[in-house]
Amino acid sequence: MLTRTFSTTAIPAAWLGIGAGVAAGALWGLVFLAPELVPGFSPTQLSAGRYLAYGLIAAVLIMPAWRRLWRSLDWRAWRALLALSVSGNIVYYMFLANAVQRGGVAMASIVIGLLPIAVTLVGSRDHGAVPLRRLLPSLLFSGAGLACIGWESVSTAGGSPLGLLCAVGALVSWTFFAVYNSRWLARLDGVSAHEWNLLVGVITGVQALLLAIPAFVLAPGQHAVPEWIWFGAVVSGVALLCSVVGNALWNHASRLLPLSLMGQMIVFETIFAATYGLMWEARWPTAFEAAALALLVAGVVSCAQAHRTRR
Numbered sequence: 001m002l003t004r005t006f007s008t009t010a011i012p013a014a015w016l017g018i019g020a021g022v023a024a025g026a027l028w029g030l031v032f033l034a035p036e037l038v039p040g041f042s043p044t045q046l047s048a049g050r051y052l053a054y055g056l057i058a059a060v061l062i063m064p065a066w067r068r069l070w071r072s073l074d075w076r077a078w079r080a081l082l083a084l085s086v087s088g089n090i091v092y093y094m095f096l097a098n099a100v101q102r103g104g105v106a107m108a109s110i111v112i113g114l115l116p117i118a119v120t121l122v123g124s125r126d127h128g129a130v131p132l133r134r135l136l137p138s139l140l141f142s143g144a145g146l147a148c149i150g151w152e153s154v155s156t157a158g159g160s161p162l163g164l165l166c167a168v169g170a171l172v173s174w175t176f177f178a179v180y181n182s183r184w185l186a187r188l189d190g191v192s193a194h195e196w197n198l199l200v201g202v203i204t205g206v207q208a209l210l211l212a213i214p215a216f217v218l219a220p221g222q223h224a225v226p227e228w229i230w231f232g233a234v235v236s237g238v239a240l241l242c243s244v245v246g247n248a249l250w251n252h253a254s255r256l257l258p259l260s261l262m263g264q265m266i267v268f269e270t271i272f273a274a275t276y277g278l279m280w281e282a283r284w285p286t287a288f289e290a291a292a293l294a295l296l297v298a299g300v301v302s303c304a305q306a307h308r309t310r311r
Helices: 008-032 043-072 075-112 115-123 132-156 161-187 193-217 225-256 259-265 267-281 287-307
Strands: none
Touching (some): 043 075, 043 225, 075 161, 075 193, 115 132, 115 161, 161 193, 161 259
């Protein structure tokens, strides 16, 4: 198994990976706002619309390299792409959209915020990975930050139990995606991180065609033409920024950083989602929210320090 670590001689590559991870989190944070921007549309419609747009954009971009990629990938790679598109896109986003609409942005971002801890724990078991005891301070910082957000959310909001279950479902599906995707990126030869993301997008788009039947044909809803135009703009923007650009940045970071550090990069999705939520609500963070953001950042810094090795 290929294990990625970095030392003093590889600091530039490591910082590039961290920068790509931060940028991916900044774009992914926008996903939490999408259900709020189009509240009259169901989670199934949001998921189908976003991934139809993702598949269409990806198909156009991958066209010049399609023949080469078709010849270079075996059936196991295509099976992996199918599993990744289901777990990390269709299933994850349906769970997330339901969690946001039924429990609110805060509750959803809290539960999804457990992703860094889950992925870091899985990555710590890789051969040659940083020992878990060195990652413990980072995990404690992250856990304390999430506890602050959780306390604030529980004391001020009343989300439904179904919303919480959907958030947990999103957590499980994306943990699988992050780990499985990282494993495949480490073994791929002749396929760039961006091309891998576009292939996931093409397969996701095909799956979204099946999802579009119950979403738009069986339950179209009562919407005026301007509402449909706004819906199309929102899902297309999310597809381009979050799925095409954001996923490409994430894959680039995954090839430069070990999985145990990549787990902490997911923290930035929570940080930016919370920031966008505060901007949407036009208010300053409370004391608990400010402490949570500071602790989450401290967790990332601590994790990066733990991965640095001396000559």
